[in-house]
Amino acid sequence: xxxxxxxISFMWELNKYRLTQLNPWNIVLIYLVLGxxxxxxxxxxxxxxxxxxxxxxxxxxxxxxxxxxxTGLLLLLLLLRYSARITRMRGDFVDRFELYRSxxxxxxxxxxxxxxxxxxxxxxxxxxxxLGYDEKEFRTLHDFEAIIHQNDLENFxxxxxxxDSDIRDHESVRHQVRxxxxxxxxxxxxxxxxxxxxxxxxxxxxxxxxxxxxxTTLYERLRESKIRFEHxxxxxxxxxxxxxxxxxxxxxxxxELNLLGYSxxxxxxxxxxxxxIAPEDLPTFEQHKKDLLEKGYVENLQYxxxxxxxxxxxxxxxxxxxxxxxxxxxxxxxxxxxxxxxxRAEEEIRRLNVSLEEKVKxxxxxxxxxxxxxxxxxxxxxxDLRAPLRGIDGFSRVLVxxxxxxxxxxxxxxxxxxxxxxxxxxxLIDDLLMLSxxxxxxxxxxxxxxxxxxxxxxxxxxxxxxxxxxxFDIAGExxxxxxxxxxxxxxQNLLDNAWKYSSNRAQAYIEVGRADMDxxxxxxxxxxxxxxxxxxxxxxxxxxxxxxxxxDFPGTGIGLATVQRIISRHGGSIHAESKENxxxxxxxxxxxxxx
Amino acid sequence: xxxxxDITDRHILLVEDNPxxxxxxxxxxxxxxxxxxxxxxxDGEAALRVLLGSEGEEPPKLPAVVLLxxxxxxxxxxEVLKEIRRNERTRRLPVVILTSSxxxxxxxxxxxxxxxxxxxxxxxxxxFVHAMKQLGLYWLTLNELGV
Numbered sequence: 179x180x181x182x183x184x185x186i187s188f189m190w191e192l193n194k195y196r197l198t199q200l201n202p203w204n205i206v207l208i209y210l211v212l213g214x215x216x217x218x219x220x221x222x223x224x225x226x227x228x229x230x231x232x233x234x235x236x237x238x239x240x241x242x243x244x245x246x247x248x249t250g251l252l253l254l255l256l257l258l259r260y261s262a263r264i265t266r267m268r269g270d271f272v273d274r275f276e277l278y279r280s281x282x283x284x285x286x287x288x289x290x291x292x293x294x295x296x297x298x299x300x301x302x303x304x305x306x307x308x309l310g311y312d313e314k315e316f317r318t319l320h321d322f323e324a325i326i327h328q329n330d331l332e333n334f335x336x337x338x339x340x341x342d343s344d345i346r347d348h349e350s351v352r353h354q355v356r357x358x359x360x361x362x363x364x365x366x367x368x369x370x371x372x373x374x375x376x377x378x379x380x381x382x383x384x385x386x387x388x389x390x391x392x393x394t395t396l397y398e399r400l401r402e403s404k405i406r407f408e409h410x411x412x413x414x415x416x417x418x419x420x421x422x423x424x425x426x427x428x429x430x431x432x433x434e435l436n437l438l439g440y441s442x443x444x445x446x447x448x449x450x451x452x453x454x455i456a457p458e459d460l461p462t463f464e465q466h467k468k469d470l471l472e473k474g475y476v477e478n479l480q481y482x483x484x485x486x487x488x489x490x491x492x493x494x495x496x497x498x499x500x501x502x503x504x505x506x507x508x509x510x511x512x513x514x515x516x517x518x519x520x521x522r523a524e525e526e527i528r529r530l531n532v533s534l535e536e537k538v539k540x541x542x543x544x545x546x547x548x549x550x551x552x553x554x555x556x557x558x559x560x561x562d563l564r565a566p567l568r569g570i571d572g573f574s575r576v577l578v579x580x581x582x583x584x585x586x587x588x589x590x591x592x593x594x595x596x597x598x599x600x601x602x603x604x605x606l607i608d609d610l611l612m613l614s615x616x617x618x619x620x621x622x623x624x625x626x627x628x629x630x631x632x633x634x635x636x637x638x639x640x641x642x643x644x645x646x647x648x649x650f651d652i653a654g655e656x657x658x659x660x661x662x663x664x665x666x667x668x669x670q671n672l673l674d675n676a677w678k679y680s681s682n683r684a685q686a687y688i689e690v691g692r693a694d695m696d697x698x699x700x701x702x703x704x705x706x707x708x709x710x711x712x713x714x715x716x717x718x719x720x721x722x723x724x725x726x727x728x729x730d731f732p733g734t735g736i737g738l739a740t741v742q743r744i745i746s747r748h749g750g751s752i753h754a755e756s757k758e759n760x761x762x763x764x765x766x767x768x769x770x771x772x773x
Numbered sequence: 774x775x776x777x778x779d780i781t782d783r784h785i786l787l788v789e790d791n792p793x794x795x796x797x798x799x800x801x802x803x804x805x806x807x808x809x810x811x812x813x814x815x816d817g818e819a820a821l822r823v824l825l826g827s828e829g830e831e832p833p834k835l836p837a838v839v840l841l842x843x844x845x846x847x848x849x850x851x852e853v854l855k856e857i858r859r860n861e862r863t864r865r866l867p868v869v870i871l872t873s874s875x876x877x878x879x880x881x882x883x884x885x886x887x888x889x890x891x892x893x894x895x896x897x898x899x900x901f902v903h904a905m906k907q908l909g910l911y912w913l914t915l916n917e918l919g920v
Contacts, residue, residue, distance in 0.1 A: 557876055561844040564873040567896045569793035575898040576800060597898075604896030611875070 205256045209249065216245055288387040290316065292371075296341060298385075308367075308389050310360025319385060327356035327364055337371050337385075346381050348373050354390065366394035417493075417514030423507040425450045425467070437493070437516050439486035451512075456482035456490060470499050471507060480517070492521040549618060556614045563607050570600040602734075609736035612667070613721065616743050621661045628701055629656035631666050632690045635673045646686065648677070653691040656701060658768045660748045665768075668744045671737040672703040672764055678731055679762070680707030687761075698767050706761040718754055741766075783837035783913055784810035788820040788853060789871075790845045797898070798840070798871075798905065805906030809913055812836065817848025821856055824863055835866055838912035841888075843872040843879060851882060858887040865919035867912055 220241055228234045282289055283303045291300035301313040315321065319341045326334045333353035340351050350372040356364045370386040411418055417434025419427055427445045435442060438454060455463050459481045470476045479495040497512035574593045582590060629652050636650050658665065673688065680686035689704040710718070710725045717723040719742035724735040741764075745752045749769050756762035785802075789795050795813055802811065814820035820839070826832040839857070843850035850870065857863045869890040870883045883891050892908065895901050 557874070560874045560876050561872070564894075564896060565791055565794060568797060568873070568894060568898070568901065569791075571896055572793070572797040572800070572898040572901065601897050608875070615877075 201260065205253070205260065208256065209253065212249065212252065216249075220245070286388065288385075290319075290385040290387075292319070292341065292383040292385055305387075308387065309357065322357070325358040327358070330355040334369070337369050340371055341383075341385070346373055346383070347375070354394065365389065365391040367391070417516070419451075419512050419514065421451055421510045421512065423509065425452060425510070427451065428509065434514055437485075437491060437514065438483070439489075444486075454483045456484050458482070470497055470510065474499050474501075491516055491518045493517060552614060553618055556611055556618070559607060560611055564604060567600045567604050567607075571597050571604075574600075602728075606734050606736070609734045609740070610721075613736055613740050613743060616664060616667065616740055616747065619661070619664065621664070621747060623659055624662055625657050626660055626662050626665045627655075627657050628665065628669055629654055629690065631669045632656070632673060632703075635670055636677070636688065639673070639677045646681065647684065648680065648686040648688060651687075651689040651691070656690065656692060658701065659770050660744075660768050664744045664747070668741050668766075669703075671741045675737060675764075676703055676705035676707065676762075678707075678733070679709075679726075680705045681731075683707060693765060695765070700765040700767045702763050702765045704761065704763040709756040709758050709760050709762045711758050712756060715754060715756075719752070784812055784834075785909075785913070786812045786814060786820065786823060786836040786839045788814045788817065788839060788845070788850065789842045790816050791842070794842070794894075797901065801898070801902045801905040802909060804902045805909055807906070807909035807913065809837070809909070816845050817850065817853040820853050821848065824857065824866070825860060832862065835863065837867070837916075837918065838908075839866060839868045840871045840908075841868055843870060843874060843883075851886060854883070854886045854888060867916060867918070869908065869912065871908075 221238075224234060224237055224241065228237055285302065285304055286308070288305045288308050289300070289302045290298040293299040296318055298317055301316065303313070305311065305313045305316070319338055322334065323331075330353075333355050337351055337353055340348055348371075350370055352368060352370040354366060354368050357367050359365050366389075368388045368390045370384075370388070372384050372386065374382045374384060412432045414431065415433055417437050418429075418431040419434055420429040422428045426447060427449050428447065430442065430445055435445070438445070440449070452460065452463060462479075463481065466476055466479050475496075475498045477496050479497075481493055481495060482490050483493055484490055494515045494517050495512055497510050499510045500508045502508050574597045577585070578590060578593050578597075585593070632652050633650070636648070636652075640646070640648065673690075676688045677686075680688065683706060687704075687706045689702075691702055691704070693700045693702050708726070708731075714725050717725065719738050721739035722735040724733060726733075742752060745766050745768070750767045752764065752766040754762055754764045787795065787798055789798065799811055802809075812823060814823050820841070823833060824835065824839075841850045841853060845853075848856075850872070854868055854870075857866055857868060864887075867889045868887070869892060870879075870888045871892050871894060872879070873894055875893045880891050890908075892904060895904060
């Protein structure tokens with residue numbers, strides 16, 4: 179497109195042609211002036227030079243011919259120059275016209291020229307590019323009605339109304355409308371109806387259509403994005419604000435206003451950020467200001483701020499500064515997170531921790547007290563419960579010995595039973611005390627070789643009952659971590675059982691070894707004794723629960739409970755596998771470190 | 774106080790508050806053919822009186838061994854032991870703790886305070902007789918007194 183400046187210079191040139199150059203009037207004027215001057219002076223000059231009238235007449239004839247010749251040449255000269263100007267001017271016009279025509283045809287807008295009957299008298303080629311339709315499909319403005327989006331009909335009708343009116347020289351009307359492109363898409367266009375005053379008052383009415391889809395959608399997207407941003411800014415649960423170079427609030431979102439308890443009018447341009455900070459935090463704020471100007475940002479600053487109602491909130495502030503070319507602070511953007519609840523929660527946790535510690539101390543005291551009670555109970559059991567048993571047993575014995583002649587056989591039998599019962603009770607008390615001692619005793623963890631202990635225990639059994647035929651198989655390197663005295667009690671109980679429950683085997687067999695299961699290293703004690711029914715497995719480790727009668731296999735039912743307690747005090751685990759009359763295996767596991 | 778005579782002239786002091794235990798102990802000693810005199814003190818206070826005598830009196834003859842129960846009214850066995858070891862006259866006197874308790878802390882404390890032996894009375898009378906026989910033999914015949 180030509181710039182307005184170029185247009186003006188072109189118009190100026192036209193005027194120059196019209197006003198200052200040769201034209202028919204000027205030529206005639208020059209002819210008249212020359213003719214008048216010739217007639218006025220040439221006769222007088224001849225009369226002074228020639229006296230003879232006959233000669234004069236002859237010379238006047240020559241002069242007439244000369245005049246005609248000279249004026250003819252002059253006219254020829256003037257007309258030649260004039261026509262040369264005209265030709266040049268026409269060439270200029272043609273060039274200009276071609277330029278504008280190509281601009282019009284190839285331009286980025288559709289141009290319709292509307293004649294007095296509201297018909298399109300001219301249509302440029304852009305209609306195919308811009309609307310996708312053939313130019314012949316549009317004969318009047320009314321032909322557009324079918325492709326206008328129904329929401330934009332109102333705008334279209336406003337243009338149509340002007341177009342249909344007889345008033346010419348109307349001001350331009352322009353509206354945005356969506357039209358269905360030939361490819362089916364709705365696109366945004368701007369329609370402009372404009373009246374142009376042409377050369378020598380010729381009016382021409384133009385309908386222009388420009389494709390503004392890109393800019394409109396871009397604008398729409400921008401507007402949507404702005405709405406989204408605005409929504410985010412205002413509704414985000416985080417406070418946002420912007421401060422000017424003096425740290426005065428110039429923008430603030432709803433969340434932060436809620437946090438501060440002020441209205442927008444009360445802070446914008448009126449409060450500085452420093453006005454909101456608790457007095458004791460002001461020195462820190464001054465330091466942070468310096469940091470911000472130096473680094474351009476600050477992070478995780480903690481302040482106490484004072485709300486409008488005087489209450490306080492704990493906040494965390496992140497900020498970024500923006501500077502001009504002279505490094506002067508233009509504005510800052512900051513976000514503010516209300517940490518009050520979190521700070522309170524942390525304080526609450528701290529408080530709870532303290533009270534938890536107190537509770538733990540209290541429980542520990544209670545536990546210690548319970549332990550002391552248990553200990554004194556065990557102590558008095560140890561002393562006081564056994565003494566009467568000794569009386570019962572002892573005096574029964576004396577009766578049997580010294581008064582045998584005065585008692586029937588049945589009486590002696592009863593006395594024997596009394597003694598057995600009291601001795602059994604003595605064992606029960608001893609075992610119970612053992613069990614309670616295991617619970618009370620402090621653990622000393624050491625490396626213990628269970629193989630050596632096992633050998634010692636089994637050899638002791640063998641020594642006591644040399645007649646029994648028992649085969650041992652004890653694996654080497656059976657080390658475990660635990661309290662040596664407790665682990666000895668553990669092995670003692672397991673091996674006593676193995677020894678006891680295999681007593682009716684002609685060839686008994688006891689094995690102590692290692693087995694890896696579920697990624698753990700277990701130690702096992704296996705025998706080929708009477709075994710037990712697995713459905714009673716749960717009762718095995720319960721104190722006083724026995725799976726065999728006293729007559730078959732005597733016992734107190736505390737041995738495996740003791741084993742279980744030793745294992746659990748070490749943080750380990752134990753289980754057994756057995757089949758009746760096929761023997762049992764006890765697997766236990768002791769962790770290397772305290773749990 | 775029950776008195777038995779013996780040619781060896783050595784006697785035993787039994788410090789025991791439970792009359793059943795007193796009788797059982799004497800019976801057990803008799804069954805073990807230990808005929809030495811057995812003096813009985815029914816509590817700690819009596820035991821100390823027997824050993825140390827009252828003021829202004831001639832100090833009594835010391836026993837060959839003291840069989841000391843721990844759990845007694847007034848003055849406990851441990852306190853009696855402490856007092857025996859503190860007193861110049863009795864500090865080398867053999868004291869055997871003869872008690873029901875097998876508690877480790879009693880055993881430890883007993884030895885710490887200078888007991889010469891610690892014997893837990895078995896419930897089974899036959900075992901008890903056996904234990905008393907060993908005890909009598911050792912302290913009354915084998916052992917040399919340091920007084």
